[in-house]
Amino acid sequence: MVDMKCEGCVTSVKNKLQTLEGIKNIEVDLPNQVVRVLGSLPVKTMLDALHQTGRDARLIGQGNPNDFLVSAAVAEFKGPVVFGVVRLAQVNMELARVEATFSGLSPGKHGWSINEFGDLTRGPESTGKVYNPPDYVSDKAVGDLGTLEAGENREAHFSGSKEKLRVVDLIGRSIALYATEDRSDPGIAAAVIARSAGVGENYKKLCTCDGVTIWESS
Missing domain, CATH: 2.60.40.200 (Superoxide dismutase, copper/zinc binding domain)
Known part of the structure; x- marks a missing residue:
């Protein structure tokens, strides 16, 4: 899970991970603050890269992507x-x-x-x-x-x-x-x-990536 609050955060996370060799695909689920990475890199390398963006990140699972119907x-x-x-x-x-x-x-x-x-x-x-x-x-x-x-x-x-x-x-x-x-x-x-978090009320938050006040689904 990665601390993200807006599309600017998503872009920053993707851009950082794309600089790493061995990354094949990146999917970001902003409402759930989940980043799914397909690749062969050590987990620590990816976590270190995410921490360099100034965001908290932690591993919640790893394995074959075909193992999960709903993650x-x-x-x-x-x-x-x-x-x-x-x-x-x-x-x-x-x-x-x-x-x-x-x-x-x-x-x-x-x-x-x-x-x-x-x-x-x-x-x-x-x-x-x-x-x-x-x-x-x-x-x-x-x-x-x-x-x-x-x-x-x-x-x-x-x-x-x-x-x-x-x-x-x-x-x-x-x-x-x-x-x-x-x-x-x-x-x-x-x-x-x-199955998804695209429901519910919105809460006003300040995103640390650019200081802009946004509306974010809880």
């Missing part, structure tokens, strides 16, 4: 009380990266999970049970994301990996947030998991 997805919480974005990226066939940022939560611990359905007609109540693949046997469902802890500023952040999670199987399902840690309440917010 990234997003769920956006659009209020009116809870706002946030959850991004999922496939690291390999057995592991996915999950990153989330929320605001508007009451201080304390909140359970959250990937649920079976993307039906939001009754909020989290209509999203079904916690998602679990039919062939997965364990005391804890694959879709159980554990606990988020919101501070006094009503914000919560999460960054981690989840085993046995395949992003391609999550499209159209949902992520639900709960008032309690054990998810015993009806839930307070839910969002559908989408």
